[in-house]
Amino acid sequence: MIRLDSLTKVFDTPKGAVVAADHISMEVPAGEICILLGPSGCGKTTTLKMINRIVRPTSGKVFINGDDTTGMDTQTLRRNIGYVIQQIGLFPNMTIEENITVVPRLLGWDKARYRERARELMAMIALEPDAFLKRYPSELSGGQQQRIGVARALAADPPVMLMDEPFGAIDPINRAVIQDEFLKMQQALNKTIMFVSHDIDEAIKMGDRIAIFREGRLVQYDTPDDLLTAPKDAFVESFLGEDRALKRLNLVKVREIVSDEIGSVTPSDTLETALARIDDFGYSNAILMVNDKRQPAGIVSRSVARTTKGYCRDHFQSVPAAVHLDDDLRKVASLMFAHDITWLPCVDDDGRVCGQITQRAITSHLGSRYRARQAADATAAKE
Template sequence: MIQIEHLNKTFGAITAVQDVSLSVAEGQICILLGPSGCGKTTTLKMINRLIAPTSGTIRIAGRDTAELDSVTLKRSIGYVIQQVGLFPNMTVEDNICVVPNLLGWDKNTSRKRAAELLEVVALDPATFLKRYPCELSGGQQQRVGVARALAADPPVMLMDEPFGAIDPINREVIQDEFMRIQRQVGKTVLFVSHDIDEAMKMADCVALFHDGRIEQFGTPDDLLARPASDFVASFMGGDRIMKRLRLLRSVDVASQVPPRQGGSSSAQLVVKPGDDLRQVFSQLLGRGQDWALCNDSDGRFVGYVHQADILARLADHTTHGVH
């Protein structure tokens, strides 16, 4: 869906982005990760030509964006920023309808679309359509921002640290909500973040930037298990093995092999198939237990989750860090 080839951006004598190439398949979330000033936001803004590239090629669905009218290009791409950017003098409904109105949609069609999208982002249209941004919480404003970006049903969404201004507890909630929305709408998303946990949780693929270049591009597990350089290993942190556990679910290691009898006398831990293994492993250690029972939401037996099997799944982890 998105192909970037040898992209460069200079500002006078300063090189902000240097020889960036990556490819993102349709329906994937690609997170541009890295420290401040590494070129990730500049790269994002070149995709919808908020910043003009110095050189290189950007293709969306096979079309070179340099050959497209810049206004048409911007209107065809959803864009979500950290501070949301809702128009304070417009209602929620009017904010969502901005791009459909610019595209000449019928007024009734635009307003119907706004109501539908509020339901998608789990906000009641009857309650929120006529409210103004100042009447919303930060998390509610962010959901409206996502709805606005989806209004014209764009194939691609660009998101520049969209959850960075939200407190950690609510950030987890809205991340989960966005993942639910993504499963429903299946957009191709490029997402700037400096938060490693956010990237590991949400990304199908990650481009880790350093000094304007991509230091490594791959799946979250690639970066955690097989860092390509000392910088990648250092940036991902010394707890990479525990971060990898978050990528796996109980069902990934559930076994039909029954545990040995004995051990702790406390009530046996019961987990669900979708629970991440970092949480399960921590609970097992805290309880002094070697295994957990895995049942589905209806209480049906799925298997046993053994500590040994969790550790075995991490056997390809390179203790020295860099391949």
């Protein structure tokens, strides 16, 4: 959907020519989010702004959906590209409805259509239309204004969106909420998005692909997992941080490594049965007790089962935590550390136990990419 062909920008300054973007070539497939990442002054924002011609390229081309935009009228180009900036840029003298519908009104939409579009978008960004549409930007919080900025960019249903640190000025709690809402919206909208960020964790969470810039050059362009697994050089490795292996926890869902081999007992089972099943499975010092709906109901420990007589229903502890199939491994690891346990039950949408996840499985999964990379490097070296 977006293709940059040797895109270059040279600024003339009193001290001479400064190359802000140096022959940037990359492609962003339709429906994907591409994050431009790098230190301040590396050229990521300049590259973004050349796409909608806020900054005019010195050389090179921008293609949108296969069309060379070089000869395209600037206003037409911009009306087909949604644009969201960190400072939001809402018009203070316009109501929220008027802000959202700026581009549809310029495009000649009739009143009923653009008003309906505004209400639809307000619902999408989780703000009540009747409560907010007639307000002015000054009456909203910073996080609410940022959501309106996103809605305005989406108003004319553009195929492409450009976002320049759109969540950077929002406090961490609201930022996480808005990021999650935006990703849910993206699943339905399927826009092609280029997104400037300075936050590595945001890039990993939001991006299908990440482009690392340095001093105006594109250093590496990869999926988050490939980037974290195989940084191209020392700069990328340093920029990603020494904990880049842990950052990969954000990328893997429980469903990818869940095991359906999980032992369990019912409240009516004896502690002798519980001890036998703990020994059968051999992965823990406890076993999960489930109710008649196969939902987690408690934990029976080995020490209790070995030294006590009776039934599980009378000798269990509460379940410390359970994880959903769509949770990421970062949440799983956090719960394991918090509760000092090495396994957790996994549940489906109805809360029924569908498997388990272990520390060993997490370690094995994360390490498999590195082992595969080492094997590939060794093979290449022999050849």
